[in-house]
Amino acid sequence: MCEFNELGELHSLLLELLIDFDKLCKDLDINYYLSGGTLLGAVRHHGFIPWDDDADVMLLRKDYELLLKASMNMRINNRKIFSLNNKTFARDYARFVRTDYYKEEDFVIKEDCPYLGIDIFPVDFVPEKKWLFNIQCLILHYLKILLDISNTDYHTGSTKFKRFIRDCLRPILKFIGRYRLAYLTNVFCKLFNSHCEINVAAISGINGKRERWKFEDYRLQSKAEFEGYLFPIPLKYHIYLTNLYGDFMQLPPKCKRKTHGVKIQKVREDGGTNA
Numbered sequence: 407m408c409e410f411n412e413l414g415e416l417h418s419l420l421l422e423l424l425i426d427f428d429k430l431c432k433d434l435d436i437n438y439y440l441s442g443g444t445l446l447g448a449v450r451h452h453g454f455i456p457w458d459d460d461a462d463v464m465l466l467r468k469d470y471e472l473l474l475k476a477s478m479n480m481r482i483n484n485r486k487i488f489s490l491n492n493k494t495f496a497r498d499y500a501r502f503v504r505t506d507y508y509k510e511e512d513f514v515i516k517e518d519c520p521y522l523g524i525d526i527f528p529v530d531f532v533p534e535k536k537w538l539f540n541i542q543c544l545i546l547h548y549l550k551i552l553l554d555i556s557n558t559d560y561h562t563g564s565t566k567f568k569r570f571i572r573d574c575l576r577p578i579l580k581f582i583g584r585y586r587l588a589y590l591t592n593v594f595c596k597l598f599n600s601h602c603e604i605n606v607a608a609i610s611g612i613n614g615k616r617e618r619w620k621f622e623d624y625r626l627q628s629k630a631e632f633e634g635y636l637f638p639i640p641l642k643y644h645i646y647l648t649n650l651y652g653d654f655m656q657l658p659p660k661c662k663r664k665t666h667g668v669k670i671q672k673v674r675e676d677g678g679t680n681a
Contacts, residue, residue: 416522416670417454419507420461421633423524426485427463427502428637434476437627438465440637441527441608445630446647450655453633457663461524464608467596470528474500487526488519490592495519496557496584498550498591498610500526510669518557522670527611530595531602532618539605542594543614549591556584616649 424444431438440448441464447455454461465473477487484506488495495501496518503523510520533539555572556579579587595610606624607617626641640646647654 412670413454413457413459413665416459416668417633419504419522419670420454420524421635423485423502423504423522424461424463424632424637425635426482427524428635430480430482430502431465431473434473436465436469436473438463438469438638439627440630440632440639442611442613442650444524444632445639445643446651446654448630448632448637448639449643449647452631457665459665459668462527462611463524464527464529464611466606467528467530467599470500470526473526486521488521488523490585490588493585496553496588498553498588498595499528502526506673508671508673510671527608528595529606529608529624530610531599531621532605532607532609533598533602534604539618540615542597543609546591546594546609547614549587549594552579553584553587553591555579556582556587613650619645619649 427438439445440462442462443455443458444461444463447453447458474487474489474491477489478492480487484504485502486505487500487502489500490497491500501519501523503519503521505521507522508520509522533542552575555575558572592610604621605618606621607619609617611617623642623645624640627638628641628643629636630639630643644654
């Protein structure tokens with residue numbers, strides 16, 4: 407787990423990734439926003455949340471697909487996009503990584519995107535009818551649990567019973583295949599894109615129902631300072647952040663200021679790591 411003196415280095419590495427991602431999107435004429443805790447950090451701290459150890463961005467599904475297609479021919483030193491599309495990342499979102507640093511997270515299987523990166527979440531149109539949206543979110547909730555189990559090592563879970571259930575399910579899910587589960591999850595995320603046009607949500611993220619808001623509010627763009635650089639954010643960010651965090655300008659109690667259990671190591675020229 408990153409200690410606070412190590413987080414400074416991690417933030418610097420992630421900032422370099424954000425700068426490169428911003429340039430890539432400008433070159434491709436793709437609109438994106440900072441999202442989740444990264445957007446909260448931009449608004450409340452003008453940079454990283456001091457105890458945060460990751461970075462997130464979001465963009466509309468059509469731009470997301472364009473980005474993934476363009477990434478097949480991307481030639482940026484030590485930069486790569488891991489995704490379901492190129493079968494390098496069994497998730498319903500993508501990751502823009504730097505291949506000069508390994509990232510190790512608690513419980514995640516070793517062959518699953520070993521590099522430090524920023525998460526890229528597609529934003530999909532979702533049903534206006536609350537009951538239909540709730541069903542979509544419920545199905546996705548359980549699909550993501552199965553996908554999470556298939557992407558983690560044994561003996562994970564908050565209780566002995568949950569660990570037992572997960573360990574029983576894991577061989578079955580391994581037989582089905584991580585990428586099949588990720589593909590199915592991705593299908594349900596974008597299920598209503600051609601039928602809806604009022605509400606959008608980055609439902610591939612962890613916040614589920616709270617991600618939904620009006621497309622009219624989403625599409626208006628602004629800029630915010632983040633670690634001395636300007637990055638795009640939604641003009642009506644307060645709607646999004648209130649949905650996710652409530653009183654988002656209020657600092658959480660110290661007991662809730664936790665990192666995700668991340669370790670980073672420099673990749674040596676021979677492919678090894680510097681201990």
